[in-house]
Amino acid sequence: MSDKKTALVTGANKGLGYEIAAGLGAQGYRVLVGARDDARGEAAVKTLLAAGADAITVPLDVTSDQSVSEAAELIERQVGRLDVLVNNAGVAGETGPGWVQDPTTLDLDVVRAVVDTNVYGVIRVTNAMLPILRRSASPRIVNISSSVGSLTWQSDPNIDVGPIMAAYSPTKSFLNAVTVHYARQFTGTNILINAACPGLVATDFTGFHGRPPQQAAATPIRLAMLPDNGPTGSFFNDSGPIPW
Template sequence: MDNSIALVTGANKGIGKEIARLLAGAGLTVYVGSRDAARGERAVEEIGGDARPLVLDVTDAASVAAAVRQVAALDILVNNAGISGEGATPEHEDADAFRRVYETNVFGIVTVTNAFLPALRRSEHPRIVNVSSGTGSLTWSTGPQFPHRGTYAAYRSSKTALNALTVLYAHSLADDGIKVNALAPGLRRTDLNATSVASDGDPAEAAEGAVRLALLPDDGPSGEFFSWDGTSVPW
């Protein structure tokens, strides 16, 4: 993957920052997507290597278009930007709450992915990694061993929708050689929500799983859902 170029959305903090750090450490040029220019600049300084700041708000079509004009070539897109919303069950979250979460976690990914597809199609080894969540797995959600019962409804359903998009993109982009996979990063110590803030999970550990998918060989899988440790996750 020498001379490869990657873009990580929401990369000024948390798992996204660790993904960018690992990719830069592997010798890639990495665009660090951030809504806030100053935070992006600080993250780039901390990441080092050939990391480059890129102002990118996935919910703003004009911001996405401006970012596309700054990235002439792209091999890897990591759709990491996401928000959680409240930890409520669906009857306690109104439609506006769902819209806010879906705007970033679903519509934003469609906007960014479609905008950067021309660049990805020019790549010899194009990869898309969608950072999802194990809580978006319908199989796990309906299993007796799964502790979550209806909480974080907007967030979890948005990740289920993202999983469906992962499969659909993988199918539709197969002839272009673009591999598209989803990652369940596990509960990590980030500011996503109150549960994650209290976690002792290392974001860097999750980032390793994302990088593994970003650097898949040409005979690697596509249209699949993997945990951070490389094991398969049921849809």
């Protein structure tokens, strides 16, 4: 078993996920790069290793029960420990001009696909990894959410929350609710679970609009490294707590 604290980041071969992995690697964590595409995962690991991080690839499709199960088995077999899980993998779904997803014309297949990755995928991965996480002295779970999932902000006409994304945004509200219920279930344990809003991040996910992913990774990394008396069941961006 590795004697290093170990972190699994889903969707970590590029963008925000990669920078979260890189940041944790720079803090001395062994990082497990969850990636659907083996070649891209290996390429990311090669770059991390060159930067001095300890990293390995974990083939992982969060929408597949078999893939997630095999990933948990691989981690158990090759690493033997898991201290941090960052549920980063996410999709936006097809949008119209201006990133709009009109609720009155939504394709339900698009909605199902977005929910499968952004919510079911988080539940699928979290529950598969829990047996390993529970053995950690200080397990941490970070769910990558978004301010567009804040019902308080979405319903406030004085706050600009961007275009209507009626498939994507509700999945983040759903994820936030799931995060709260996990936190309730973990009451009395050493597991801390929180949601993080990285803001608008300049990746292929956003057409490279937004801030650098290195900056956006700061809050998820901080939540992954919380002390034992840190918060749980909360929602944060760089400025602090976000209203649900």
